[in-house]
Amino acid sequence: MPTLPHYPFSLHTLDNGLRVVVSEEHLAPVVAVNIWYDVGSRHETPGRTGFAHLFEHLMFQGSRNVGRTDHFGMISEAGGTLNGTTWCDRTNYYETVPSNHLETALWLEADRMGGLLDALDQDNLDNQRDVVKNEKRQTRDNQPYGRWLELFHELGYPAGHPYQHSTIGSMEDLDAASLEDARNFYSTWYAPDNAVLSIVGDVETDAALAAVRKYFEGIPAKGSFPDPPPSTVPSHIGEEIRQVVPDRVPVPRVFVGYRIPPFGTTEFDAVEVLATILGGGRGSRLYKSLVLDHPLLQPPDGNVLSPWPFVGGAALLIADLPAREGVDPAELEAAYHELAQVGEVPEAEMERARALITSEWLHHLATVDGRADMFSQFTTLFDEPALVNDMLPRLLAVTAKDVQDIATQVIRPDNRVVLVFEPESQAAAA
Amino acid sequence: MSAELIESRPAPSAPRPWSFPSFERRDIAGGRVIACHLPGKPLAVVSLVLTSGATSEPAGKEGVALLLARALSEGTSSRDAYGFAVAGEGLGASWRADADWDSFRCGFEVPAHQLLAATELLAEAIREPALDDPTLDRVRDERLDELALDLSQPGPRASMAFAGAVFTADSRYSRLDGGDVQTVAGLTPDDIRAFHHDRIGPAVATLVLVGDLDGTDVDAVGRVMFDGWHNDVSPAAPVNVATNGGPRRVVLVDRPGSVQSMVYAGHDAPNRKTPDFVPMTTMSLALGGMFNSRLNLKLREEKGYTYGAFGGFDCRRDGGIFVARAAVQTAVTGAAVTELMNELEALHEGGLTAEELDRARSYRAGIFPINFAGPGAVASGLGDVVVHGHPDDHFDRLRAEIQATTLDQVNETTVTRLRPDEAVIVVVGDAAAVRDDFTGLPLEVVSDED
Numbered sequence: 095m096p097t098l099p100h101y102p103f104s105l106h107t108l109d110n111g112l113r114v115v116v117s118e119e120h121l122a123p124v125v126a127v128n129i130w131y132d133v134g135s136r137h138e139t140p141g142r143t144g145f146a147h148l149f150e151h152l153m154f155q156g157s158r159n160v161g162r163t164d165h166f167g168m169i170s171e172a173g174g175t176l177n178g179t180t181w182c183d184r185t186n187y188y189e190t191v192p193s194n195h196l197e198t199a200l201w202l203e204a205d206r207m208g209g210l211l212d213a214l215d216q217d218n219l220d221n222q223r224d225v226v227k228n229e230k231r232q233t234r235d236n237q238p239y240g241r242w243l244e245l246f247h248e249l250g251y252p253a254g255h256p257y258q259h260s261t262i263g264s265m266e267d268l269d270a271a272s273l274e275d276a277r278n279f280y281s282t283w284y285a286p287d288n289a290v291l292s293i294v295g296d297v298e299t300d301a302a303l304a305a306v307r308k309y310f311e312g313i314p315a316k317g318s319f320p321d322p323p324p325s326t327v328p329s330h331i332g333e334e335i336r337q338v339v340p341d342r343v344p345v346p347r348v349f350v351g352y353r354i355p356p357f358g359t360t361e362f363d364a365v366e367v368l369a370t371i372l373g374g375g376r377g378s379r380l381y382k383s384l385v386l387d388h389p390l391l392q393p394p395d396g397n398v399l400s401p402w403p404f405v406g407g408a409a410l411l412i413a414d415l416p417a418r419e420g421v422d423p424a425e426l427e428a429a430y431h432e433l434a435q436v437g438e439v440p441e442a443e444m445e446r447a448r449a450l451i452t453s454e455w456l457h458h459l460a461t462v463d464g465r466a467d468m469f470s471q472f473t474t475l476f477d478e479p480a481l482v483n484d485m486l487p488r489l490l491a492v493t494a495k496d497v498q499d500i501a502t503q504v505i506r507p508d509n510r511v512v513l514v515f516e517p518e519s520q521a522a523a524a
Numbered sequence: 525m526s527a528e529l530i531e532s533r534p535a536p537s538a539p540r541p542w543s544f545p546s547f548e549r550r551d552i553a554g555g556r557v558i559a560c561h562l563p564g565k566p567l568a569v570v571s572l573v574l575t576s577g578a579t580s581e582p583a584g585k586e587g588v589a590l591l592l593a594r595a596l597s598e599g600t601s602s603r604d605a606y607g608f609a610v611a612g613e614g615l616g617a618s619w620r621a622d623a624d625w626d627s628f629r630c631g632f633e634v635p636a637h638q639l640l641a642a643t644e645l646l647a648e649a650i651r652e653p654a655l656d657d658p659t660l661d662r663v664r665d666e667r668l669d670e671l672a673l674d675l676s677q678p679g680p681r682a683s684m685a686f687a688g689a690v691f692t693a694d695s696r697y698s699r700l701d702g703g704d705v706q707t708v709a710g711l712t713p714d715d716i717r718a719f720h721h722d723r724i725g726p727a728v729a730t731l732v733l734v735g736d737l738d739g740t741d742v743d744a745v746g747r748v749m750f751d752g753w754h755n756d757v758s759p760a761a762p763v764n765v766a767t768n769g770g771p772r773r774v775v776l777v778d779r780p781g782s783v784q785s786m787v788y789a790g791h792d793a794p795n796r797k798t799p800d801f802v803p804m805t806t807m808s809l810a811l812g813g814m815f816n817s818r819l820n821l822k823l824r825e826e827k828g829y830t831y832g833a834f835g836g837f838d839c840r841r842d843g844g845i846f847v848a849r850a851a852v853q854t855a856v857t858g859a860a861v862t863e864l865m866n867e868l869e870a871l872h873e874g875g876l877t878a879e880e881l882d883r884a885r886s887y888r889a890g891i892f893p894i895n896f897a898g899p900g901a902v903a904s905g906l907g908d909v910v911v912h913g914h915p916d917d918h919f920d921r922l923r924a925e926i927q928a929t930t931l932d933q934v935n936e937t938t939v940t941r942l943r944p945d946e947a948v949i950v951v952v953g954d955a956a957a958v959r960d961d962f963t964g965l966p967l968e969v970v971s972d973e974d
Binding site for chain 2: 314
């Protein structure tokens with residue numbers, strides 16, 4: 095094992111409740127600024143799916159002192175990169191800039207945290223609604239297998255559950271979003287005491303904190319936030335849910351999803367190791383059997399199984415199984431189910447998994463922007479920035495027995511959603 | 525309660541100087557090694573870079589370089605595919621092998637203290653791959669499945685149609701670098717073994733090591749890679765870059781039921797060595813390489829036709845392409861193509877403003893320290909230095925050249941390097957819904973299956 099790095103950091107809370115993590119690294123004259131707001135698609139109200147994400151787009155449309163396209167413009171001209179993303183449990187915004195432009199990034203983030211409504215108007219909303227609808231078309235509706243993600247939300251959770259819809263939402267709800275919805279959403283969720291700001295890179299902690307105070311201290315705390323909709327859900331689905339989707343696709347593709355304990359639990363840690371044993375890397379069980387020994391599966395780009403790290407109620411573990419040309423999806427699925435019965439896990443397999451997980455983790459933390467996002471994540475979700483250093487040791491402490499136990503608990507016919515995409519012509523002939 | 529915000533944008537402090545990480549070249553055991561020490565990085569990269577990419581493939585064997593890249597990890601003289609996988613993964617190493625137009629690169633990202641062990645595996649894979657018939661047949665069939673998936677997606681489908689429309693059929697550039705269904709289906713195990721024999725050898729190879737090299741014996745790593753490796757390989761001949769030419773025209777690839785049209789518009793472009801490379805590519809940043817580029821501001825931020833519009837040059841060793849592209853809602857396909865072409869014409873005729881140049885220049889020069897933040901990115905940059913024969917101070921020179929670019933230099937390239945009147949406009953979309961949008965232009969409709 096390599097010596098695991100320990101990244102120093104400090105956590106500070108401003109009077110208005112903004113939590114700030116600063117972590118110095120002076121290898122390059124670069125700094126990452128990353129804000130997580132504790133609001134995502136699970137906080138959306140019925141009839142307004144996709145709103146958290148649409149709102150994320152509006153955050154780039156200017157604010158009190160920032161012109162409409164200036165946020166992107168100023169960071170680009172500084173030689174920086176930036177973006178924002180929305181997920182079920184949060185919305186994040188980030189800039190990586192040459193370290194002498196730290197204050198530009200802080201000023202821009204503060205201005206939209208405190209002054210967005212001064213710039214928000216119907217034109218911005220209508221334009222970004224069109225952009226988001228085109229994002230949905232480009233990334234989902236016009237892609238082969240493009241519906242799989244939203245189908246797992248629909249099938250993996252009961253009606254009305256906050257994870258039952260995906261972050262992109264529906265065209266109808268996007269059409270229905272009004273300027274008033276946007277103003278209310280902002281007033282409800284966007285406040286310093288619902289956010290975490292991480293600064294990682296070539297900064298002096300005291301100077302960075304002084305700059306944060308200068309730009310953010312004048313933004314008032316909101317004080318309280320609505321509880322997210324209840325996310326309690328049985329730990330098992332209770333039956334096998336199966337759906338066949340005829341689609342314009344070249345070959346069949348089978349997805350199998352399981353309900354699992356939420357992100358942050360030691361059970362979820364064990365699921366991560368289980369996913370690596372079964373389908374992480376070319377030395378995994380699924381790769382050996384289904385790609386090399388009896389070729390039924392197209393070689394995966396990444397891992398065959400991915401846990402979706404939801405924090406409320408239950409998360410999902412999803413296996414992605416594109417069939418080789420001419421393979422019967424039923425044969426592929428049956429072979430997969432058999433291999434997914436884990437049984438004994440020899441220590442050699444555990445060692446392989448630990449080595450892979452270590453490298454993957456080091457890879458995520460290697461850049462200042464990757465590390466800033468992790469500090470924001472662990473502070474927002476668990477109030478525990480130290481997990482940036484402590485999570486990997488936790489994963490390495492998972493035992494073979496833990497893996498077997500979680501597999502027995504999760505990999506069950508009455509706890510799975512099976513989604514089968516079939517080429518339209520083939521489905522019609524069948 | 526209203527927020528109190530600071531009104532004016534802060535001024536930047538003085539920048540800390542940055543230069544591309546220094547590296548050294550060594551000749552070890554008859555091979556070339558580049559070693560770049562980046563302290564404080566737990567992961568390192570070992571990459572063998574060969575100047576044997578898609579352009580060195582024999583005619584009719586397009587796609588064979590990529591198949592060889594895929595096949596290297598599928599077994600060696602002493603390990604089968606599974607044995608090779610677990611040997612690497614046990615080190616915490618992740619394998620990467622790929623072929624592009626001008627290079628063939630393979631190697632590992634690996635914890636720094638395992639560089640020597642990872643290089644032993646790399647040497648085994650590149651020098652003694654098993655390349656047996658059943659494995660090579662499987663690798664080819666997997667690639668065919670992958671191509672079928674690629675071509676069911678609008679972007680790759682447009683990219684393929686664009687290459688075929690711009691270049692003549694006997695140019696290597698008329699097909700994608702990974703080949704197409706016709707050529708890959710015809711490749712045999714003998715073809716893959718022949719490419720390995722004819723194109724992979726120390727004379728065209730450089731070993732690139734990047735990471736925290738304290739504790740790594742670079743000479744020992746170089747010996748493991750090169751000692752006793754003999755295979756005479758000569759550099760490949762230049763590519764025929766002949767184009768079909770002609771006035772502006774539309775190639776419409778019918779993809780029934782599409783809710784968007786994927787638009788690729790452009791033409792051929794100069795090769796990487798063109799003297800105006802820096803002004804030309806700085807110009808294209810302002811056109812379509814930044815969020816606030818002309819194309820994105822018009823098609824996304826003003827019109828809402830698309831999630832994003834882009835444009836730029838892809839300059840290879842022997843030639844290149846210029847493409848402006850966007851995925852647009854089906855109903856506005858004609859209007860979007862008109863706007864896109866208007867932007868190309870306006871830039872071609874009127875050039876950039878001083879402000880636009882300033883923004884593009886400061887972005888492009890400023891981004892270097894972020895783009896080269898880790899061993900992977902630095903190794904990739906050093907690979908480019910190897911492939912294009914750049915001098916050791918290439919990236920620092922490039923940055924200085926970007927900063928010194930003038931408006932006159934840039935606006936000369938808008939006239940010579942953008943040729944909207946000769947553009948091929950590829951549209952992948954629902955032909956029944958959009959074909960009438962192009963009544964004023966020569967139009968060729970092709971089936972999705974072609």
